[in-house]
Amino acid sequence: MMDVDAKQVLKGIYCNSLTQYSRFNSREVNIGGVKMGGAQPIRVQSMTTAFTMDTEASVAQSIRMIDAGCEYVRITAPSMKEAQNLAEIKKGLAEKGYHTPLVADIHFTPNAAELAAKIVEKVRVNPGNYADKKKFEEIDYTPEAYQKELERIRKKFAPLVEICKAHGTAMRIGTNHGSLSDRIMSWYGDTPKGMVESAMEFIRICRDMEYHDLVISMKSSNTQVMVQAYRLLVQTMVAEGMNYPLHLGVTEAGDGEDGRIKSAVGIGTLLEDGLGDTIRVSLTEEPEFEIPVAQALAKRYEERPSVPESEVENPDFELPPNFSPFEYNKRASAELNTFIGGHQVPRVILDLSKENLKDPQILAPAGYNYSPILDKYNMGDQSIDFAYLADELPSFTFPGNLKQLYNYNTWLKLQNKTNCHPLYTLEQYIQATEKDKALNLVRVYHDDLEGDLFASLPFDKTLVFVLETTKTHGMADQRAFFFKLLNAGIDTPVIIKRSYRFDETESLENKELKTQLYGATDLGALLLDGLGDGIWLDAPQVSTKFRVSTSFGILQATRSRISKTxxxxxxxxxxxxxxxxxxxxxxxxxxxxxxxxxxxxxxxxxxxxxxxxxxxxxxxxxxxxxxxxxxxxxxxxxxxxxxxxxxxxxxxxxxxxxxxxxxx
CATH class of the missing domain: 3.30.413.10 (Sulfite Reductase Hemoprotein, domain 1)
Structure with missing residues (x-):
């Protein structure tokens, strides 16, 4: 067990620090010799898709997963016959020299779980299905009746706990948002709290029976719900003196680009706050393809220095009033010219300054298809809102609903400033003798908030911040900026800019994957908390089309702006x-x-x-x-x-x- 910092719990802090990267100190659990939690690296895992009764196919697929880097192999065991066949799969792997821990995935069948726990290194049980039958009924419980239900669950669950203790088998208590029991739904509602309590009921039984080889998960296909549930779980465990390791995952994330972005938004948001001990990226693809994605997410934090909890600065850092990490509330910002801020969807900015500005076809990947015959543009569903042109002037007419951004000194020289807006440094904006009447975008960093220039900033209803960062832990750096604006009552709209540059020796595929995952993590983590009125993904090593699709994919995954099915x-x-x-x-x-x-x-x-x-x-x-x-x-x-x-x-x-x- 762990010491509880009651002050942190009361303040609603769910991690060691909101401003520095500090990995949460979870309990170490041994799973077949591959330890998880504590100071262990973030483990990656996946799940077979082969029919469990097909031993040969299951063994072959498991080997492909392991060779790709999978550290735990999960296999479904929906009934007794599949649970029994786990022994054959394990034997087949051993004969080929593979001893990676196996995890049995159980939902409705306690007897299958009890058998599997004697064979494999870990069992996963879903609290919503293990002891309850779901009929989508609303049940009116008295406190006494609810307590009797908990006693019924204990009686059904305790035998599995005893078997796990006797055989040294670990267990994942895995709540799924989509399979909360009627009992939980009736008592707590369809909420993150309901997800947490669904798991905590089982965790408390394990604690009372002095069984602690536990891993916990809170999965949902809705990234907002998933992140809120994990945060609330940690806060709840800490309040009760627990620190079991976390299995992170977005369930039913999908395939291809959408699945990777959605997974990174949910998993990456939690990893940024030092939460998570093993991850599974759930893609509708062959399971071995999940591993490189999970590894890319995990490796980023292996390379990031973690500040020990005892050395974390700003222990009294306060959350802003009316901000909660456990529910979504969009930051209230001023709405400028019915275009940005307020109730408008987040805007997308794209750097086109290095493109051929003599050909209107360069706008096609940005969502504007030009027809030379009709001399007009057709907008797609994923059409950018701002094109940053720096100091370059196009030789063709831009579509009327695409705003152009120029560096301030170049903007000053424009003969026709219609639909063209300046981008300033902070110093330029303060000293500017001419400003745009509609929108003025000013580049700022978190550290600027404490400077004399920011203190002399003239605020008005044309001002938009473009928030940048150079910090290794950039998401927290930018989040701290937002928190200070909230505490100061400043409602200026903010565009979040993140810049990525990778080693030129890396393949284009790796550059694209990292851009996708890092961008989804860093931008998505802020958007999930309602922070940001626009995003600017600055990644010149990948194509314009890739940056656009990734930007809109992040907005879709955070449910900030819907542009597709x-x-x-x-x-x-x-x-x-x-x-x-x-x-x-x-x-x-x-x-x-x-x-x-x-x-x-x-x-x-x-x-x-x-x-x-x-x-x-x-x-x-x-x-x-x-x-x-x-x-x-x-x-x-x-x-x-x-x-x-x-x-x-x-x-x-x-x-x-x-x-x-x-x-x-």
């Missing part, structure tokens, strides 16, 4: 009842023009109905060749043939008036 797609496992990757691509090909619609694609019922709460429509496998279709949590059609299921889903969307024809 969102797919809540599980990563597949041995329970999956259809080819998830193929099905996801099939559904995407017919629906990816439905901006703002969220479609859940689930391989089985385990995370089906519950996860539909975060989706507008759902496509869930319920048997071989059979699909059940959902409208949110409501079942609309059961056991539809897989050949007709997509057409039936489209028909439901049409009936709701949410279908639009694809533009040609």
């Amino acid at each position: 969102e797919y809540i797609s599980c990563p597949s496992c041995g329970r999956t009842l259809f080819d998830l990757q193929e099905t996801t691509q099939m559904i995407r090909s017919k629906t990816d023009h439905l901006k703002g619609i969220k479609i859940g694609i689930m391989g089985c019922i385990v995370n089906g109905p519950g996860e539909m709460a975060d989706a507008d429509y759902g496509y869930v496998g319920t048997g071989p060749g059979k699909i059940t279709l959902y409208r949110s949590k409501e079942v609309v059609k059961k056991n539809v043939s897989s050949e007709n299921a997509l057409n039936e889903l489209i028909e439901i969307i049409k009936q709701d008036g949410n279908w639009v024809e694809r533009e040609i």
Whole structure:
């Protein structure tokens, strides 16, 4: 157990420091000889998608995962026969010289968990499914009745704890937002607190039985909910003298770019605050492809010096009034010319100063397609709002709704300043004799807040800050800037700028991956807390198109600005009842023009109905060749043939008036 800093808990602090990188001191847990938590490195893991009863396929896939760097291999065991076959998979791996710890994934079957705990190094149980049956009923409990339910859970769960103690088996208590029990939903509501209490009920039983080989997770497909739940979990554990290690993950993140960005937003936000001991990036792809993404996220923090908790500065750092890390509230900022700040969506800035400014086609990757025949631009759903041109002047006419940014001295010389706005240094802005009547953007750093220049800054309703950082722990540096604005009551809109430069010897693929993951982490962490009125991803080593898609992907993943269809797609496992990757691509090909619609694609019922709460429509496998279709949590059609299921889903969307024809 750990000493509790009650003052920190009372202030709502959920990590060692909000201003410095300081890794949270979790309890060390031994999982088959590969330790996790404490001073151990952040471990990476994944989950097989092969049918668990297919020993050969499971062994072969596990080896591919391990060779890619997977440190724990998770395998589903939905029934006794799969749990028993874990012994054969383990034997097959050992015969080939592989001894990586195996984790059995259990949901509804305590007897399978008890058997698996005697075979593998770790079992994962889902509190929402392990001792409760979900019927989506609201139950009115008295405190006495609720206490009896806890006693029932203890009786059902205690045998597994005893087996784990006897065999030295670790356990993950893994709450899923989408599978909270009716009991939890009725008592706590569909909230991060409900997620935390769902796990804490099981954790307290383990503590009372003096079993501490625990790892805890709070997964959701909604990054805001996921981050808030983990923060609240840590605060709750600390208040009760606990510090069990954390397994981080965004469930049903999806595939490709969307899945990587969404995972980095959720996982990276927590890693920035020193939370997290193992990570799993859930992608709708082959499991070995998850590992390089997880490794890239983890390695960033292995290379970042951690300040010991005892040496953390500003221990009395206060959260701003009306700011809570456990709920989303957008920072109130002034709305300038109905374009930026206030209730406007976050704006996207793109540096085009190094492009060929003689050809209007350079704007196509930025969302503006020029037609020479019609002499006009067509806007896409992902169209940038500002083009930074520095000191370069285009030789063609820009679209009327794309604002141009110039360095101040160049802006002064423009003959026609319509739709053109200046970017100043702080000193330039204070000394400027001519300013724009609409928008004036000023580059600032956190350290500027304490200087004489900032103190003499003339505030008005044209001012926008472009917040930069040069600090290694840049997210916290920029967050501290926002907190000081909040404490001072300054409502000037802020564009968050992050700059990334990588070793030129690295491959383009690595540069793109790091840009994607680092940008999603650093920008996403602030956006999740409602901080920021725009983003500027400065990464000249990757293409314009990549920077644009990444920027809008970050806004989508944080639910700050919706520009495309969102797919809540599980990563597949041995329970999956259809080819998830193929099905996801099939559904995407017919629906990816439905901006703002969220479609859940689930391989089985385990995370089906519950996860539909975060989706507008759902496509869930319920048997071989059979699909059940959902409208949110409501079942609309059961056991539809897989050949007709997509057409039936489209028909439901049409009936709701949410279908639009694809533009040609």
